[in-house]
Amino acid sequence: MTVLPALDLAQPGCKPCPKAPQAPDASGAFYMHTWRIKRIVAGSQSLIFAIKTIADSVFP
Numbered sequence: 001m002t003v004l005p006a007l008d009l010a011q012p013g014c015k016p017c018p019k020a021p022q023a024p025d026a027s028g029a030f031y032m033h034t035w036r037i038k039r040i041v042a043g044s045q046s047l048i049f050a051i052k053t054i055a056d057s058v059f060p
Helices: 026-058
Strands: none
16 A cells, blocks of 8 residues: 655644745745645645545445
């Protein structure tokens, strides 16, 4: 069985991801916010794909 990585929903108090772009000004903050949303969406899509794959294998 493959272990899926935990989904980081950027909850308050969690450590910032080192790969996340830094935000020196307002436009940078918007870019960082957009980057986080894209990352969450990508994680959600992979999670949905994994659930569909498991469901298809259980109920062919």
